[in-house]
Amino acid sequence: MKIKQVALHEVALPLVSPFRTSVGVQEHRVALLVELRTDDGVTGWGECVAEEDPSYASEYLSGAREVIRRFLLPVLTADPRLSAARAAELMKPVRGHRMAKAAVEMALLDAELRRAGISLAEHLGAVRESVPVGVSVGIMDSLDELITAVDGYLGAGYARIKLKIEPGWDLEPVAAVRETFGSAVALQVDANTAYSPVDLAHLRKLDAFGLTLIEQPFAPDDLETHARLAARIDTPVCLDESITSARDAVTALRQGACSIVNVKPGRVGGYLEARRIHDLCQAAGVPVWCGGMLETGLGRAANLALAALPGFTLPGDISASARYFHRDITDPFVLEGGRLRVPSGPGIGIAPDAAGLAAALVTTDLVPLG
Structure with missing residues (x-):
């Protein structure tokens, strides 16, 4: 495969409502899309999940654009044997920048599989035509607002509720949701690294609520404190920000820092690395689930293909x-009985519609190649 043309599109989509986590508040989603055209006229799409500022991760949107333009595309276009499978190795001399690499790999996979007439789901090894999905509920201004939001999501049919938490907004909102909706609701919490080692005893109080898991309470590099919590709490500990590769997953599991892994393709460098994490966790009997980064329909389609793995x-x-x-x-993508359908068309199975892309478009950057 040879890359003939690349366009980087920045899009901005207003959110239905502000989304607040311990990291900050988002009112719109700005995303970087990679449109890649091959020499035989096939177009592939990728999405970079880096945010506008380096708060969730060290990467940020304008930096990802620069890395793709200046460093990733030149090494890919110079290789006469370019393929999606070879892309990670070709991009390896560029340290880090996994979200940028994941976006390029996604576009390559999409183009390659479209040409072959194979869906991303089939290529990855999917076993389901639809997957149950949950919803992430941000930090609210009041318990009444939280209960109203959760009631709406349960009424819509979501299979699981995840509450964002932080110090000062944890035990009380979790208790309110449990008391209002009962023990049958699958409920988990996500701290986005908001706590410190002094909070171990406090977090153990979450055991009272029968949670599916507690996600990433401590800093990404603090596996030791995660392991200490995991040894002292009945609620399973799940890691998110700490896992940036299959190697990280192996290390975390060996240290007892988690018993569940949240796999975000952008965070780990792409869908092929995400599949490797899935494979090793499956072999170890460790549950995994697919996280989200407020993706557009492009990233959502690819995530559904990944989430359909066994x-x-x-x-x-x-x-x-x-x-x-x-x-x-x-x-x-429309919820059907708490599930979303996995795209079955070639590649990621979906592409931007012209009107939708035009309405959200901020800038387009045609990248000179060669």
Whole structure:
């Protein structure tokens, strides 16, 4: 495969409602899309999940654009045997920048599989035509607002509720949701690294609520404190920000820092590395689930393909398009009985519609090649 043309599109989509976590508040989603055309006229699409600022991760959107332009595309276009499978090795001399690499790999996979007439789901090894999905509920201004939001999501049919928490907004909101909706609701919490080692005793109080898991309470590099919590709490500990590769997953599991892994393709460098994490966790009997980064329909489609693999036994944070956007850049994904259909068409199985892309477009950058 030879890359003939690349366009980098920045899009901005207003969110249905502000989304607050311990990291900050988002009112819109700005995303970087990679449109890659091959020499035989096939177009592939990728999405970079880096945010506008380096708060969730060290990467950020304008930096990812620069890395793709200046460093990743030149090494890929120079290789006469370019393929999606070889891309990670070709990009290896560029240290880090996994979200940028994941976006390029996704576009290569999409183009390669479209040409072959194979879906990403089939290529990865999917075993389901639809997957159960959960919803992530941000930090609210009041318990009443939280209960109203959760009631709406349960009424829509979501298979699992995840509450964002932080110091000062944890035990009380979790208790309110449990008391209102009962023990049958699959409930988990996500701290996004908001706690420190002094909070171990406090976090153990979450055991009272029968949670599916507690996600990433401590700093990404603090496996020791995660392991200490895991040894002292009945609630399973799940890692997110700490896992940036299959090697990280092996290390965390060996140290007892978690018993569940949240797999985000952008965070780990792409869908092929995400599949490797799935494979090793499945072999070890460790559940995995697919996290979300407020993706457009492009990233949502690819995440659904990943979540259809056999080891993804917990509902992911993929959610219907309407959970976040009034209007997406693709046809919307619609919740059906708490599940979303996995795209079955070639490649990621979906592409931007012209009107949706035009409505969200901020800038387009045609990258000179060669």
